[in-house]
Amino acid sequence: MAEQKQGPAAKFLKWMIAKHPDALFAFIRRVRPNLALGAAGPVFITRFPDVQEALSRPDIFNVTYAPMMDPSVGPFMLGRDCTEINQRDKGIMRAFMRMEDLPAIRQKVRSLANASVEKQIYTQNQIEVVSTLSRLVPIQLTREYFGFPGPDLASMFRWSRATQYDMFHNLDKDPKVHQDNIDAGQEMRAYLTQLLPQRREQLKNGAPLEDVFSRLLNSHFDDSIGFADERIITNMMGTLVGGIETTSAAIVQLLDELFKRPRILKEAIDVASSNNDHLMYRYCWEALRFNPINPFVVRHCRTDYRIAKGSLRATTIKAGSTVLISTRSAMRDGLQLPAPSSFAIDRPESVYMHLGYGMHTCLGDQISRIQVPEIVRRILQIRGVRPAAEIDYAGGPFPERYPITYDTPV
Numbered sequence: 001m002a003e004q005k006q007g008p009a010a011k012f013l014k015w016m017i018a019k020h021p022d023a024l025f026a027f028i029r030r031v032r033p034n035l036a037l038g039a040a041g042p043v044f045i046t047r048f049p050d051v052q053e054a055l056s057r058p059d060i061f062n063v064t065y066a067p068m069m070d071p072s073v074g075p076f077m078l079g080r081d082c083t084e085i086n087q088r089d090k091g092i093m094r095a096f097m098r099m100e101d102l103p104a105i106r107q108k109v110r111s112l113a114n115a116s117v118e119k120q121i122y123t124q125n126q127i128e129v130v131s132t133l134s135r136l137v138p139i140q141l142t143r144e145y146f147g148f149p150g151p152d153l154a155s156m157f158r159w160s161r162a163t164q165y166d167m168f169h170n171l172d173k174d175p176k177v178h179q180d181n182i183d184a185g186q187e188m189r190a191y192l193t194q195l196l197p198q199r200r201e202q203l204k205n206g207a208p209l210e211d212v213f214s215r216l217l218n219s220h221f222d223d224s225i226g227f228a229d230e231r232i233i234t235n236m237m238g239t240l241v242g243g244i245e246t247t248s249a250a251i252v253q254l255l256d257e258l259f260k261r262p263r264i265l266k267e268a269i270d271v272a273s274s275n276n277d278h279l280m281y282r283y284c285w286e287a288l289r290f291n292p293i294n295p296f297v298v299r300h301c302r303t304d305y306r307i308a309k310g311s312l313r314a315t316t317i318k319a320g321s322t323v324l325i326s327t328r329s330a331m332r333d334g335l336q337l338p339a340p341s342s343f344a345i346d347r348p349e350s351v352y353m354h355l356g357y358g359m360h361t362c363l364g365d366q367i368s369r370i371q372v373p374e375i376v377r378r379i380l381q382i383r384g385v386r387p388a389a390e391i392d393y394a395g396g397p398f399p400e401r402y403p404i405t406y407d408t409p410v
Helices: 009-018 023-030 048-055 083-096 099-121 129-134 136-144 153-169 175-206 210-216 228-243 245-259 262-272 277-289 367-382
Strands: 034-036 043-045 061-063 126-128 297-301 305-307 315-317 322-325 404-407
Touching: 009 210, 023 061, 043 048, 048 210, 048 322, 083 210, 099 126, 099 367, 126 129, 129 245, 129 367, 136 153, 136 210, 136 228, 136 277, 136 367, 153 175, 153 228, 153 245, 175 210, 175 228, 175 297, 228 245, 245 262, 245 277, 245 367, 262 277, 262 315, 262 367, 277 367, 297 315, 297 367
Parallel strands: 043 322
Antiparallel strands: 034 043, 061 297, 126 404, 297 322, 305 315
């Protein structure tokens, strides 16, 4: 879309995506579900089965992240579909993020969220969710569970935002956004390059460290595997890049959707006071369906491909096309979801693509399924909680401020 951004049609399209995405996608789904905007324009994929088809073919629909990732964090799994780096690094990182850690992660997130709320609730009449919960708790978890403490919170906030912005949201190729990402990556690498030998020495001296970074350093990877210290550093950087802004946006945007629905909000507050973790998750994931973190993901079509082959909506996507695969639209597809405009907590799990789909299912998907509901749970436990203002995106892609207010604690 960057090539056409000066044209009135492209400007209108960007405005619609920003302000009225569901109306735009509903129109495209009805009129031409796989819409190509001219020979040079992007292709929108909007129907549920077609979105899943496209995301299941990474060899055809290639990710576009490498030019933004490589100068910042180095060659990374997310920018290297169908390669050894992707398969090896993802497999190793998943092995060290153990499923048996999940109960402890839940307790850790619950403790961190509670500490943040308790610190503020008796001293002021508002809580700013982004800076004190939705960004802060994931960064604290990155420090304590992943073992990436950072020099200070301000640096961690800045590194997270700068890398996410350029890698996944800088469609207009803003050079300042790109440079901020490069600077953040270089600073992160310099920090971790110093931290790694220090941590290794601690472990050698018997420090009982059980975070992901320490587990990696405690392991021996044969040279033939190709997972040396540089790969460890890159993947540790990835835990910050991928784990903060998406989590924060999910928390803020789903909360906002709950607050818009008084009856549903009351039900969710009741669930937040119970011990039903699964039901809390259900309320969160359904609320997020109405305002997910991204309207679409961007892919590059490597070779001519006929999407939805054999159906009336079948379309040939030409090699070289930019493809906008809308998971947001898919999750509102009335031909796949009954009553897509209704709030329903009994939908099949397969409906939700908040954590990606196929090869690009989020590396930390199991952690996100715990962390997001636990932070939301603690917020909903505040008596009389309600928004004090609308979400403030400050002209960027992420929620930057979301103040909530509440009844005076007793």
